[in-house]
Amino acid sequence: MPTRLRKTRKLRGGRHMGWGQVGQHRASGHKGGLGRSGHLKHLWSTVIKEDQDHFGHKSTHRPVSVAIITKKWINVRDLDDLFAKSGCLLKKIYQKLKKKLKKKLKKRL
Numbered sequence: 001m002p003t004r005l006r007k008t009r010k011l012r013g014g015r016h017m018g019w020g021q022v023g024q025h026r027a028s029g030h031k032g033g034l035g036r037s038g039h040l041k042h043l044w045s046t047v048i049k050e051d052q053d054h055f056g057h058k059s060t061h062r063p064v065s066v067a068i069i070t071k072k073w074i075n076v077r078d079l080d081d082l083f084a085k086s087g088c089l090l091k092k093i094y095q096k097l098k099k100k101l102k103k104k105l106k107k108r109l
Contacts, residue, residue, distance in 0.1 A: 003009065011017045019025035028034045032043055039047050039054065047054055074082075083091055 007018075016024075024030075032038050037043075079094070083094070
């Protein structure tokens, strides 16, 4: 959009820029309160997004290093690469899991 056609260009030179005459768009009411007020109510989405560790004790939050190291999932596509890298140990585990799955499937049928 061209700059000259925007509303802000029309409002330049005006004293209030479209926010009314007496003190609107200035005080803390415009931003939802002073300081950290409203973090449990109307500003909860910003707490979740920007400051997850704000509430609670230090013991309730996992260290970042531990959270990065432990993975609870894996892509099935990457299994072949893992087998090639780690050797036969993972292959044995994979074969055992495969047998267990076959047994479960046979029981269901």
